[in-house]
Amino acid sequence: MLGYIFKRLVYIIIAMYLIISATFFLMQLAPGSPFASERELPAAIEEQLNAKYGLDNPWYVQYKDYLVSTMTFDFGESMKYKGRSTNDIIAESFPISVALGLQAMILAIGLGVLLGIISALYHNKLPDYVSTVIAILGISVPSFILAGLLQYYLSFKAGWFPVSGWKGFTYTILPSLAIALGHAGSIAKLTRSSMLEQSNSDYVKLARAKGLGKWTTVFKHTLRNALLPVVTYLGPLLAGVITGSFVIEQIFAIPGLGRHFVTSITNRDYTVIMGTTVFFAIILLFAVLIVDILYSVIDPRIKLKGAKK
């Protein structure tokens, strides 16, 4: 197990290096500078600003400086909001995104698995059709469109939920629902086909041959095996929730990290872009690693590549 973790960490470091470097060079290639979009600055001042941020150094010097500072997790100051350190921005807004993200994930998994199980157990009967339709809606309607529609009909017109902001539990419902529904649909489909597949296997037949009832068989035998593939979806789920947050936080005016990321892109705020990118990438890479380990723990048959059991 330890050997496996070590190998994965090496991969993570390589991937991080590639991402960091790629981000840097892309920023270099990008037209425009953070100062260009503002009103015309006198040349002298612009020179000073460039010097302060080291933007007038040759690229390899900037690259070296960048790598060094990244290693020490020093993402510098925001170029747009002078005086605000990138790390502060991240520290402030990330917890909010975490809350939103976790809620969305729990919703997605809970709803998705439930719909999938119902679909499978009432195969080809009414509950199956209803669940399948809901799942399809979730998959087909992009989350931001869903968010807009929810906002319009349930907040603006019906007044059941607050329209935007992040000031209490009721503020979290619509945003997390908007993010979760799309993934709930995918999870429902996955759960459904997995349950159907397991229901046809020999050990389920044997369970019935033992005299176990239909529901006992499902909960004690089928379910555990059917949910295994769902665990592998957790990685993409997290990635999807993060990207979902970019737009949903904008629509619902939630001060999370996703929104800052998007704004920093529009503003060409390089330091914040790079800091946030690195941050997100680390989270995602570690999340996938954790999911893989989790999967091997849950399924006694799995031996991780390069691990000794």
Added chain:
Amino acid sequence: MAQNDPNLEKISPDMFKVVGGRFNETEQLSQKQVSFWKEVFYRFSQNKLALIGLVILFIIMGMAIVVPFVSQYSYDQNVGLYNTAPSAAHWFGTDDLARDMFVRVWEGARISLFIGLTAAAIDLVIGVLWGCIAGLSGGRVDNIMMRIADVLTAVPYLLVVIILLVVMEQGLIPLIIALSITGWVGMARIVRSEVLSIKNQEYVLASRTLGANKWHLIKRHLIPNAMGAIIVTMTLTIPSAIFTESFLSYLGLGVQAPMASWGTMASEGFKALTSAPWRLIFPAVFISLTIFAFNAVGDGLRDALDPKLRK
């Protein structure tokens, strides 16, 4: 147990002549012999959802081709009416620049579909080439190529796409490039696994026949078997591309005005949600329908091509 029935009706003696079996009959397969693709087609047509999806696709593509030609308005023409609700003259209403929404939606259909299909096609080409080369070469080349694919999968897709777009300036081509940049990995993996499984069979045959038959085997076996998986993957890549495109357009990274994809139209529609909801609803509905239709058809194809016949 039934036994000799004394009441057995008298049977004429020549019924007891030995006539032997009718072996020709039994060799005929009891079911009509159908070609592989016909069977696939049959199974596909049993899937109601897939059929609905197919019909929707035909309608949408048909409208996308026809409407901009036939319509009396062009997509950037000022018709004098600003932000009007759907009416007899303008079936989908008009927007804030007094443009007819109906023709704009179908013009947008062209663009969104073009983006989706092209991105998927690029993924197809790169993916198939990559997978074939990796699978056929084997050994270190295969190893390296798949490692690269692994690393690319690890990298968060959307981050890369967004940053690329920021760098490349917006526009149709950069958008398509950004969309296809990591999507080909899935296709490559599938193609490679098909190649590997065919390769193993091929060696067995090759040891008995002359080596010259290798290309023949590739044509006869690899293409039909892999074709199924390739088609399914492509069909499922397209809605993902359309989804991502609309997402990016919302972030302001999509195509430039006055060209409008469904995504940009939805994005603009958002701003007028309270006053002119139809500007969001129509593009939104068609985005969702198209994504659903491609998914349904893709799933239907996948089930139809599945050799494990269920039922």
Added chain:
Amino acid sequence: MKKKVLEVKNLRINFKTYAGVVQAVRGVNFELYEGETLAIVGESGSGKSVTSNALMKLIPQPPGIYADGQILFNGKDIIPLSEKEMMRVRGNDIAMIFQDPMTALNPTMRIGLQITEVILKHKKVSTRDEAKQRAIQLLDQVGIPYPEKRFRAYPHELSGGMRQRVVIAIALAADPKLLIADEPTTALDVTIQAQILELMKEIQKKSNTSIIFITHDLGVVANIADRVAVMYAGQIVEYGTVNDIFYNPKHPYTWGLLGSMPDLDNDADELLRAIPGSPPNLISPPKGDAFASRNEFALAIDFEKEPPMFKVSDTHYAKTWLLHPDAPKIPLPESVARRIEGYQKEANNNGQ
């Protein structure tokens, strides 16, 4: 007088499919006594698995239909039983052993728990500990070494033979009177096969269990069966003791089966007699004798009327027009006759 454990009368089972109604089992009759082993032999599609699944009412009710007949277990017909009542029978009175031990066990559940599950469900003991003790006893009985340790093992940690022993232990857990073994040795190596068969015979001797053994392998039949039912196209075409079937087969299909068995004592030059053709479509079963078109000894009447069961002796019946008093006397095909000679010689040598 031995007790009759099972009597099947005129069982008919159909399946509704998209292509039509498949008549999988078409009027099957047999009996089974205490402590006896009945082997059901046939090729794929003969209906043997459907019959065995039907005995425990494990056929999914759509698309399966119990079209006719009775299944009398200890005198009581179980077909009209409700699902709840059936649950008390399954595992408890009648138990099943499946073909593939790899897939028959739940891969994510420890094998000990898979055994205690049966014990606790049918309330054979009152505490979990007692169930565990009994499970360990069973594991020992089926020949698994270090049973206390193995109790906590997962199926993939055991070899194929071990897994099948666990499946047998599960079947025995609630002390059933009838064991249905559906090709339990097909997926195993030959040496393991022999061990499993020995195990089953041992168990039968100890607990006087009746066994229905489904197989396509006549060698296994010779080893373990008291009586044999040969099935073809959903019907039993020959039925008798194991001696009846091997030394005095009367149905051309049985001849075919005996003749197509590879035999070490065979002359290497002798051609293996395969039965040409394939089984008929059971959506529209042919008129007359279903085996007729593959039967080189078919009579004209075989294509017109279905033959009744003719009695050969008190224990031996065969469903073929060749046994009609007016039918020509067809001698055994040479290869079959030679086989039988070989068996008899071997039996004499073994002092049977």
